[in-house]
Amino acid sequence: MNAPADVITDAVGTSRPRLEGPEKVSGRARYAADHPMHDLAFGVVVTSPVARGRIRDIDASAVLTMPGVLGVLDHRNAPRLDPQASGFFGPDGSMQLLQSDSIPHAGRAVALVVAQTPHEAQAAADALAVTCDAHPHDTTFTADHPAGRAALTVLGEDANVGDVDAELASSPVVVDERYFTPEEHCSAMEPHAATAWWDGGRLQAFDSNQGAFDVARTLASLFSLELDQVRVRSEHVGGGFGSKGLLGPQLILATMGSMAFGRPVRVTLTRRQVFLMIGMRPATEQRVRLGADTDGSLRAIDHQAAFEISPLAEWVENCPEGSKVLYATRAIRTRITAVPLDLTPPGPMRGPGLTPGSFALESAMDELAERLGIDPLELRLRNEPAVGPVSGLPYGSRNLAACLREGARRFGWHSRDPRPRRRREGHLLVGTGLAATAFGSSAFPSTASITAETDGSYTVRIAASDIGTGSRTALVAIAAEALRVGTERIRIRIADSDLGPAWSASGSRGTPSWAWAINEAATRLREQPHDPTRPVTVTVDTAELFTGRFVREVHAYSAIFAEVTVDPATGEVRTRRLLGMFAIGRVVNPLLARSQVIGGMIMGLGMALHEEGVRDPVSGRQVNADFAGYHIPAHADVPDIEADFVPEYEPDEPSGVKGAGEIGTVGTAAAIANAVWHATGLRHRVLPIRLDRVVEEMA
Amino acid sequence: MNDDGRSDISLRVNDVTHGLNVDNRTTLLDALRDALDLTGSKKGCDRGQCGACTVLLDGRRVVSCLTLAVAAEGTEITTVEGLAPDGELRPLQRAFIQLDGFQCGYCTSGQLCSAVGMLAEHAAGWPSAATVDVSADASAQELDAVEVRERMSGNLCRCGAYPSIVRAVLETADQQAVTR
């Protein structure tokens, strides 16, 4: 491992438990709905039961006389919002709540009932008379839907390298298959919650989000406020996984309530509302064609993906991303189609695009290995590229082969009989599978302040987020290394929009982005003359250094290995072993990083076997909008999981680190699906691998 | 005491008795969070489907979101705040920190209370769905990872801290077995 020569602390690279651990295990950590507040009122959201239509009438007269009710906000009396306020990719209609009588999807907020207590608000919301005209809707996704159109290319142009058709035509072995993934939900354990109030002319909020500054900026823009009129804090956040990356409906509605009723208002979505109102991973259908020579050399990758979208807001589920960087091949073509439907606008979920895309590509690679008669591990090693096959750029640190080799060694891959349905233990079938992944890494601008206190300690301020990622703990280590002091001398303050612009905890770019700003601030602080009589503060915004140009392909890599048992009489699939080897640059805190990638793998396990948003064909609404119907993995589904890291240092990235937040999820579904094939001899190209898709007629 | 919709009750929580006048509709979870400012118990689903609100009633784990506050009167209630009443964390809590048995922390209070109740259930000889022979004396059976996973399955964790939680529970169980 290479590290800067002048590092003198062991801050980075050492396992340390989370700084906020004592608060979290004793119930003292306050999340967005936990702060006691004087004169607090409670808002309950009323949602649309129809999937498309118009509000004919909302009659609040009876509700307004109910005990404790302060009022009802709907499209007729709610504060006006700026329609140009931007989400991920331009103006975002999902934020335009209570602005018109139009209903674009089931679960859309149509009113906010505010009352003195949660019970009074809920009772009034239940009693509110809302009459809707239902219009014909379309919520049925297919790749060849006539409304389909090319997706935005903001995340990268389609690949057009070489002559894919000619290479496929001349390939002796071709795989041409379609893969399907359903709607999936982030399902963070903390439902979206916000408390908003006005302090003088200033809007204040406790909110559950992944980036307090981005949320504050969007909130200001939406309500036509100056940025310095808004302060958002999110000290502890109960998970996000993408679903809290944007300004959420909870804060928009709490803000409206606080404006309308002149007192603090708390809005907490119910679990059902989280399912219905918050963007899900869209359903995808993908066609992957691979052409190869008999020695396993890839000649062509053709990856065509379609996903569902809402007309309210742009989104790109960039499924073919991995197909552009993982393997050497003469020809690559990628296409992405967006199909507009009457749905809640889809949004990011852990490894957006790459995760369903990896399921398709890495399943297809396994099918190719099967048809070639080449070990799936060997097939991947034979197609290691020298430069980015699409970009032509050199790679930064690329240790996919090391992940594959070391993972295979630990997993015992080499004793595997490649033939399917050969291993039995009693009535169970046993199989193993693997997948390889790449996940792009980079750093985005952020602002960090570091104060050298007079007692020799340092205070670091940055609007980073800790959504379970361990950011506080990791950034203290980064700062200690940058300042050349021990971690005990660092205090950190995060999750407050007043600390300035900062990248959010998303895109696996949090730690690299924040580390960059902290490193720059530390460097400049160390250049300042030391003054023992007064604190010295240095603030750096790395936006001034950001070029937006990338001269190398920098990615994190992983190899995931899975072993499953299948009971063919019942269709039950159990993941018995799961092992991930990761190349994520320098590992800031192995204890926490391991937890994060293991957690990601467990989400991938859920994707492989359980998770699926199911819509009613008539109403268009999600039927299983709760944890009894939408099954995320429980303790009993999860084996002991091994995850480890190959030694790596990424010189192009701050502190040598790459992101770790999402890569654990990416390859896991394909590894498990490939293991199910190996166990049963049957390919599962439709997720999840439900037991009804596996159960066999017994002779 | 009770009129049509409200009741005067006393709730004994973490060894302190609180007199409350509650709407009968108030769940124990809401009473703890809103009336007593004990916000360690979390509302992950409010439907008994996630376990984040788990507390102990007379030492037994329950979900407080489906327990009415009026129905909890007369019990000894222990919440996560009561697991370390004098501020000194108990071994299970320390094991959660050391082994990283949580990430976002939102399910953690429930996992901890559930684990305390579960260890007592196992010590009392209760079998589980993972117990191979329920007719045998289960107190003689060792608590292994498979048993812990089954018994803790009422506590969902979306961050995926499960393997670390199981390790923390097993480590604590081993310590308890040694000191018993």
Added chain:
Amino acid sequence: MKEFGYRRVKHVQEALALTANDTGARYLGGGTNLVDLMKDEIEAPSQLVDVRFLPLSGVREAPDGGLAIGATTSNSDAAAHPEVRRRYPALSQAVLAGASGQLRNMATVGGNLLQRTRCAYFADPSEPCNKRLPGSGCPALPGEHHNHAIFDWSRHCVATHPSDMAVALAAFDAVVHYETLDGPAEIPLSEFYLPVGDTPHRETALPPGALITAVSLPKSAACPRSRYRKVRERASYAFATVSVAAALELHDGLVGRVGIALGGVASRPWRARVAEAALHGEPFTGAGLRDAAEAELAAAKPLRDNGYKVTLARNLIVAVLTELAER
């Protein structure tokens, strides 16, 4: 949630009198299902009569040599009781397969019998549902019914009963004891749940206001060679896709008493009497067992999307009885 009164009672007669005077009153046991449904106003009692402090808790020897389990016994205590585990192990397993440790600590035996279906349309007040709102229709029939009934459904309702415990009770010929102001009465579990027909909202044969006091297990049904096996879409903490409770006695290779019940396939525990009749008195063979399972499932009427349950139920009957025979 609608407002309601709350009363704690110490005597059965007190409970019966309260519900007789207030037809909107409901008994409160563990509340794990009732309180859940009250939150969406699917249940809206005027009054909750808390019966957990009645002297109806515990497991005792019954006069016939069987066991009686008091109605307010928690699911956990019922499952952990040494005599239940020794004499009716499938019942212990069934209870332990249900819900979670927390919910089993709360839920009572009486309440478990009375839990409502987990059909998602029933649980969603913005959907029609004949069980919740008679005459409004059944959206599951044309809609999402992947986990619905394959036996004895009607066009009015295709929902399944969610209880694991009741499936084992069915296999053990349990009897439900209850009390009304007219005095004590009992009804076999096999007659406790009503067929769906055109009245899916009428679920049990209990008279209005009746209070379940106990469930008894006949001595004759005691069978250490019994097993509950539950298949579900997650390894734990999920309702059954299909489950089987079975008790088997073998004498010199001949099948003696055999009790088989299926869960997750009908609006009530499905007693597999066709399969039992085919097995009883015959030599136990693999082929005979498969034929018996086949015969039971011949009457199944799967819906558009749940034909797999026929295969699964057949396989499960074979797997569980084979395992029992090999013990």
